[in-house]
Amino acid sequence: MATKGETTRNVILEHAVYLGASMGLESLSIGRLAEDLELSKSGLFAHFKSKENLQIETIRRATQQFVVEVISPALKADRGEPRCRALFERWLEWATRKGGCFFLSAIQEFDDRPGPVRDVLAKTQADWLDTLATAARIAVDEGDFRKNLDPRQLAFEMYSLMMGAHFLYRFVNDRMARERTRAALERLLKDARQDRLGAHKRKN
Amino acid sequence: MATKGETTRNVILEHAVYLGASMGLESLSIGRLAEDLELSKSGLFAHFKSKENLQIETIRRATQQFVVEVISPALKADRGEPRCRALFERWLEWATRKGGCFFLSAIQEFDDRPGPVRDVLAKTQADWLDTLATAARIAVDEGDFRKNLDPRQLAFEMYSLMMGAHFLYRFVNDRMARERTRAALERLLKDARQDRLGAHKRKN
Secondary structure: OOOHHHHHHHHHHHHHHHHHHHHOHHHOOHHHHHHHHOOOHHHHHHHHOOHHHHHHHHHHHHHHHHHHHHHHHHHOOOOOHHHHHHHHHHHHHHHOOOOOOHHHHHHHHHOOOOOHHHHHHHHHHHHHHHHHHHHHHHHHHOOOOOOOOOHHHHHHHHHHHHHHHHHHHHHHOOOOHHHHHHHHHHHHHHHHHOOHHHHHHHHO | OOOHHHHHHHHHHHHHHHHHHHHOHHHOOHHHHHHHHOOOHHHHHHHHOOHHHHHHHHHHHHHHHHHHHHHHHHHOOOOOHHHHHHHHHHHHHHHOOOOOOHHHHHHHHHOOOOOHHHHHHHHHHHHHHHHHHHHHHHHHHOOOOOOOOOHHHHHHHHHHHHHHHHHHHHHHOOOOHHHHHHHHHHHHHHHHHOOHHHHHHHHO
16 A cells, blocks of 8 residues: 555656646746645655656656556557557547647757756657557568568657647647548558558569 | 848847747747847847747747748749648758757747737748648649648648657757658658559549
8 A cells, every 4th residue: 555655746746747748847846736736845845855856756757657558558459550550549649638748748848958857858758769669660570561661760750740749739729630640640551551562663 | 221220120039039949939038138149128128028029029030031941942943742842841951950940949838828929829830831731732733742632631741740850850869850851751742642552443
């Protein structure tokens, strides 16, 4: 069972992830959290020591949530194209829910701020691009995708699409965001499955 | 000839666009600009009245720059696919130069801040998506792109790709950013040019 301290810490970090996604990581402060959650500022200081550490702990918590909500369920899908689809679909749900995507907001916020927070964030995104590329590589091995597919290129294009979805969803408030993104994914996967023209050329 | 007031205003806004792109629109303040440019704070107040107005004037100036550097030269390319390519290529240069893209930074910053600044920004992005979609529609009319192409879908995908490029360039510092983006564009255009499988099906 969680101790009282762990429970409090959980409540704080859940709220911090929500605030971070909707208002930005810079909006996180020990004072703000203390006020929102009616906790003592000194108690929060004991938990997190500094704003920077609070931001890093919040990124770690968001990463745990992402693993639980996106990666783990998608890994239950069959290896190959089904798993690539499941990763993307879960991610789309994550990115277009209320508040938007914690990570896509944070990377824009910290892209010009070198330091430990940016380093932790950069690692999460590199890990995620690796996860997408690995799923694509497996799909090549399984024969779902063409042999000459560059898995990192596909990962980059999936990532770009999600940024576009996030933009439409949050900025333009386009109700089409998910449909457009899914249509774009279909085109990407169609191209990944086969290069019929290329295959034809090679045969002749 | 520009008056002294106009010249000063130009110098201020050029610097404001640069700061906005690299540090964010929120970093713009009359005090900061006065310090950087060794001008009097009261003089800057006379020019811009408020921080919000300064931000809006800065967006307008960035839009003028974008028209001069991206749109006008690209419109000299032939109607059809060449013009779509020219728009994208000029835009890629704009987005991956020192400081990054003023607009892609600003929309991330203001996506959760309703108000006049966000409204002006939203209009710039809606106009730009329209410009891209119009170029794609012309390419359909010219016979370069397939008849059943959705020009707004292509515009969305070009936009997403640029967000991905901007992310790789600014956050991951990936020297591959431009190559990956160009490779993705090639596939996008290949898909726009023809739907051979679909054409085959329709013929039978």
